[in-house]
Amino acid sequence: MKKKFNLFILAIFLIFCFIVFYKGLNRPSIYSPKIINKIDIPTFKAKGFNSNSYLDSKKIFEKDIFYIVNIWASWCVPCRTEHPLLMRLSKNQSVKLIGLNYRDNLNNAKKFINEFGNPYSQIIIDNDGDLSVEFGAYGVPETFIIDKNKRVIKRFIGPINKEIIKEIKLIVK
Amino acid sequence: MKILKILIVLLLSIGFSNLKSDEKDYELKNKILKNIRCLICQGQSVYDSESEFASTIKLIVEKKINEGFKEEQIYYYLIEKYGDWVVYNPKLNKNTYILWLLPLLLFLLGGAIIRKKLKFKN
Numbered sequence: 166m167k168k169k170f171n172l173f174i175l176a177i178f179l180i181f182c183f184i185v186f187y188k189g190l191n192r193p194s195i196y197s198p199k200i201i202n203k204i205d206i207p208t209f210k211a212k213g214f215n216s217n218s219y220l221d222s223k224k225i226f227e228k229d230i231f232y233i234v235n236i237w238a239s240w241c242v243p244c245r246t247e248h249p250l251l252m253r254l255s256k257n258q259s260v261k262l263i264g265l266n267y268r269d270n271l272n273n274a275k276k277f278i279n280e281f282g283n284p285y286s287q288i289i290i291d292n293d294g295d296l297s298v299e300f301g302a303y304g305v306p307e308t309f310i311i312d313k314n315k316r317v318i319k320r321f322i323g324p325i326n327k328e329i330i331k332e333i334k335l336i337v338k
Numbered sequence: 339m340k341i342l343k344i345l346i347v348l349l350l351s352i353g354f355s356n357l358k359s360d361e362k363d364y365e366l367k368n369k370i371l372k373n374i375r376c377l378i379c380q381g382q383s384v385y386d387s388e389s390e391f392a393s394t395i396k397l398i399v400e401k402k403i404n405e406g407f408k409e410e411q412i413y414y415y416l417i418e419k420y421g422d423w424v425v426y427n428p429k430l431n432k433n434t435y436i437l438w439l440l441p442l443l444l445f446l447l448g449g450a451i452i453r454k455k456l457k458f459k460n
Binding site: 268293294295297298299301303304305 | 377378389390391393394395397398401419420
């Protein structure tokens with residue numbers, strides 16, 4: 166009887182281990198963070214894209230509307246795929262797009278904007294990636310929604326797609 | 339002549355002390371980078387990774403060290419931005435209780451089983 170009970174416990178333990186490993190190994194090993202919801206936007210001063218002057222974050226996000234911060238670079242291939250969607254989103258009056266040009270060559274970035282259009286109401290330069298880290302970004306492209314209280318309420322890692330655009334429109338409505 | 343000698347010794351000592359502090363900063367930077375997880379790589383530290391994310395974090399850590407940040411302050415800054423997961427040595431808090439206490443519990447449980455077995459044999 167005791168032997169049977171021990172075997173039963175062993176079987177349960179092995180099944181438990183199997184489930185843990187099966188689930189664990191099936192999960193993607195790349196860490197995708199839980200959305201750190203509603204964190205205040207960082208305060209910063211950043212160089213403007215079209216001028217040599219520095220812009221204050223309070224000035225950039227001064228209006229009581231939704232803002233979308235999009236991290237992009239001319240060398241980033243997925244940024245090209247999401248760009249037409251950003252162009253379409255920029256026509257939405259209830260939101261302003263802020264571009265954060267990430268570790269890029271300024272001439273190449275300007276060529277990129279001239280070629281594909283400018284969806285951003287303002288572009289700031291992030292030469293070393295400091296600003297992106299301030300936002301807690303993982304890389305390019307990455308998009309943050311900032312609400313009227315100047316808090317990051319949603320983030321999208323990777324290129325945005327039509328579903329994400331729909332979601333953004335619902336949020337900023 | 340004497341003054342010249344003293345000046346040379348002083349300049350050399352300043353040069354060496356600078357070299358030493360640079361070396362210290364370099365070692366500290368490597369130590370920190372080895373304890374930071376590359377969040378977009380598979381099982382690599384920022385130190386080992388050549389990804390865009392890792393190279394940005396390397397720059398940030400270097401900048402923070404130059405600004406006079408201490409090791410713990412740099413970890414705290416990165417944890418604030420990316421969560422506990424970013425460091426390989428997470429602190430004991432409500433999210434990591436199981437992580438820290440489970441090995442101890444298993445050790446105690448194992449010890450208790452062995453003790454019981456030995457007692458039973460005797």
